[in-house]
Amino acid sequence: MNKKSIVLQTTLELITKQGIRATSLSQIIKESGVANGTVYHHFKNKEEIITELYLMLTQDFGTVVMRNIPEDDVKKQFSIMWLNLFHYFVNNPLAFVFSEQIARSPEIPQSLKDKARQYYAEIENYFKAGIRKKTFKSYNSMVMEELFFGNVVSIVKIHENEKVKLLDKHINQAIEISWKGFLRD
Amino acid sequence: MNKKSIVLQTTLELITKQGIRATSLSQIIKESGVANGTVYHHFKNKEEIITELYLMLTQDFGTVVMRNIPEDDVKKQFSIMWLNLFHYFVNNPLAFVFSEQIARSPEIPQSLKDKARQYYAEIENYFKAGIRKKTFKSYNSMVMEELFFGNVVSIVKIHENEKVKLLDKHINQAIEISWKGFLRD
Amino acid sequence: MNKKSIVLQTTLELITKQGIRATSLSQIIKESGVANGTVYHHFKNKEEIITELYLMLTQDFGTVVMRNIPEDDVKKQFSIMWLNLFHYFVNNPLAFVFSEQIARSPEIPQSLKDKARQYYAEIENYFKAGIRKKTFKSYNSMVMEELFFGNVVSIVKIHENEKVKLLDKHINQAIEISWKGFLRD
Amino acid sequence: MNKKSIVLQTTLELITKQGIRATSLSQIIKESGVANGTVYHHFKNKEEIITELYLMLTQDFGTVVMRNIPEDDVKKQFSIMWLNLFHYFVNNPLAFVFSEQIARSPEIPQSLKDKARQYYAEIENYFKAGIRKKTFKSYNSMVMEELFFGNVVSIVKIHENEKVKLLDKHINQAIEISWKGFLRD
DNA sequence: TATGAATGAGTCTTCATTCAT
DNA sequence: CATGAATGAAGACTCATTCAT
Numbered sequence: 001m002n003k004k005s006i007v008l009q010t011t012l013e014l015i016t017k018q019g020i021r022a023t024s025l026s027q028i029i030k031e032s033g034v035a036n037g038t039v040y041h042h043f044k045n046k047e048e049i050i051t052e053l054y055l056m057l058t059q060d061f062g063t064v065v066m067r068n069i070p071e072d073d074v075k076k077q078f079s080i081m082w083l084n085l086f087h088y089f090v091n092n093p094l095a096f097v098f099s100e101q102i103a104r105s106p107e108i109p110q111s112l113k114d115k116a117r118q119y120y121a122e123i124e125n126y127f128k129a130g131i132r133k134k135t136f137k138s139y140n141s142m143v144m145e146e147l148f149f150g151n152v153v154s155i156v157k158i159h160e161n162e163k164v165k166l167l168d169k170h171i172n173q174a175i176e177i178s179w180k181g182f183l184r185d
Numbered sequence: 186m187n188k189k190s191i192v193l194q195t196t197l198e199l200i201t202k203q204g205i206r207a208t209s210l211s212q213i214i215k216e217s218g219v220a221n222g223t224v225y226h227h228f229k230n231k232e233e234i235i236t237e238l239y240l241m242l243t244q245d246f247g248t249v250v251m252r253n254i255p256e257d258d259v260k261k262q263f264s265i266m267w268l269n270l271f272h273y274f275v276n277n278p279l280a281f282v283f284s285e286q287i288a289r290s291p292e293i294p295q296s297l298k299d300k301a302r303q304y305y306a307e308i309e310n311y312f313k314a315g316i317r318k319k320t321f322k323s324y325n326s327m328v329m330e331e332l333f334f335g336n337v338v339s340i341v342k343i344h345e346n347e348k349v350k351l352l353d354k355h356i357n358q359a360i361e362i363s364w365k366g367f368l369r370d
Numbered sequence: 371m372n373k374k375s376i377v378l379q380t381t382l383e384l385i386t387k388q389g390i391r392a393t394s395l396s397q398i399i400k401e402s403g404v405a406n407g408t409v410y411h412h413f414k415n416k417e418e419i420i421t422e423l424y425l426m427l428t429q430d431f432g433t434v435v436m437r438n439i440p441e442d443d444v445k446k447q448f449s450i451m452w453l454n455l456f457h458y459f460v461n462n463p464l465a466f467v468f469s470e471q472i473a474r475s476p477e478i479p480q481s482l483k484d485k486a487r488q489y490y491a492e493i494e495n496y497f498k499a500g501i502r503k504k505t506f507k508s509y510n511s512m513v514m515e516e517l518f519f520g521n522v523v524s525i526v527k528i529h530e531n532e533k534v535k536l537l538d539k540h541i542n543q544a545i546e547i548s549w550k551g552f553l554r555d
Numbered sequence: 556m557n558k559k560s561i562v563l564q565t566t567l568e569l570i571t572k573q574g575i576r577a578t579s580l581s582q583i584i585k586e587s588g589v590a591n592g593t594v595y596h597h598f599k600n601k602e603e604i605i606t607e608l609y610l611m612l613t614q615d616f617g618t619v620v621m622r623n624i625p626e627d628d629v630k631k632q633f634s635i636m637w638l639n640l641f642h643y644f645v646n647n648p649l650a651f652v653f654s655e656q657i658a659r660s661p662e663i664p665q666s667l668k669d670k671a672r673q674y675y676a677e678i679e680n681y682f683k684a685g686i687r688k689k690t691f692k693s694y695n696s697m698v699m700e701e702l703f704f705g706n707v708v709s710i711v712k713i714h715e716n717e718k719v720k721l722l723d724k725h726i727n728q729a730i731e732i733s734w735k736g737f738l739r740d
Numbered sequence: 741t742a743t744g745a746a747t748g749a750g751t752c753t754t755c756a757t758t759c760a761t
Numbered sequence: 762c763a764t765g766a767a768t769g770a771a772g773a774c775t776c777a778t779t780c781a782t
Contacts, residue, residue, distance in 0.1 A: 373745075
């Protein structure tokens, strides 16, 4: 593993633990065992480390969410999408932190935010198709998308809270609640 | 308005704009036009400013969410709670920022977080009562609460996004989706 | 003497010895025995230290050069102006360094350069009057001014060169050469 | 053009624009498109680049100033020397910058400065001969030399000042002033 | 109650240079 | 000849905090 990867990996871990702003370069340097100048040899900026990390993480995002979606069954599709997203966030805490901070943090340039946004397109298509098939009531698709997304996020937050033990049945309840909200009747 | 209030107000605005970590004391001092030492005369340290601010905001929280809740009609209660929370966040962006950042920020001591948590108690009671009345299916109350809360947050985020125009009909759709998810059948 | 003055004085000495770019803030801090933050309490910038210093020095400039100029005798006026400028530079090495570096260095903002330029106005007036009185040949006044100035600078440079002993007779020769160049015949 | 020449040329341009101290190796590397290590392959260190550059430039100096000097006419010799020097500086801004910065820059080792100094020998000889021929008054030759040099420099500075349009007649006036100063009567 | 001078640890970044390939 | 990874000291500047007035 080359120094650049080490820096990225270390930064990933630190940000996951502490958030973006709380993670200083000196910390990254100390933790990664890499020299000061080496970091700047590979990255123009502190921002560039984060940007690169962000790109690495969001690259997966698009494919991961739509993985293993079955052909016809809208309900099954829903469950799997939901769980894909849930597991993605659970396994990629930084991606989760990022996705939570995106809206507000000026650290992430707008261009990147827009790029992330495009991954939602497939989720949007799913809901539009569901409306056409009369499975879902014809709600505004942005609202549906955002609520779907928010539901997953809510449960991930419970999962993250160390004091609470999130069980599979809770997850299934959440999926059920989420699903019922969108239905036609 | 005395100096202390000026400092609090300025901090409120800065944090709303930039987040907690991005807001430095020097910025607060510069922006508020108050002297260096004056801030430390009124507050022990930076954390105390934030803590005090947080207490001010969460104090409202409890009462605001349960304001104007009608007696019997569970559905009407739901709508009003939902809108109370929505408007509270829209009108108190800092409260919103806080509630979003609370989970992760080490800046907010756990004791305070717990205190905020207790305001949820009434929401929890509402859901438990709904289950008893057989209006809601008997889901885990923490899950219900968190999803309810998350739904409001999702819509506030849309509202905050400058590029999107959130209409009343969108809000009503969101409430409907939110409500349907919890129902018994 | 307060810390601010100490910083200014120290910077003055260091720049005189080493030039602007060679003088680092850490050096100023070390040499002046003042804390890092203290410098930044009094000055916004490294640049601001230099600017302030520059203003202090050039303030004298205007009055010094025209000091003790006798009424009518154009030749005597010339000698005294010449010597005033010479001694000013010899006694204010930083002013000399500055006046030499002004033309090129981007460290000095244009606004300051312009301000310094206005002090030349009196020298310009002197030459114009000399032309009117038919003492001087009617050369372009900017050329006269610049050559006059340059002559003084040349001799100051000899004076500064540690290996050479500049005698009064050399100075007088220089004044004579300088004077003769401008004469009518 | 080989890499070494590219580095020298780039450095030349950067120093001309910004001065010696303001020009960093990283800038040279970035600007010249040459690799980090390549620079150190050709030069021992940063100082060596500057030294080599300096030698290239001053090599010309000696021959250029004395080019096309006619045999007997002392006045014509003066004009041509003056203009040779003027045009040399105008066409070699770096040589000009160097000659201005030499006195103070610790970047240029004394040995080199001395070497440059020897080119002045011919100018010195010219003035000494002029004194012997009773054309010039018997001033100290170092003073004469320095004033002659300084006069050219003053006019080059006017020429460099973007805000002023230097005309041929100004140059001729300057030569005349310069010449008259040294004359016997 | 209010001020602002003073502090020094810590921030990000640039620098000239070395070394293995 | 040429490359670029790696280094750590040094650069300017920001930060939260203390203290005397």
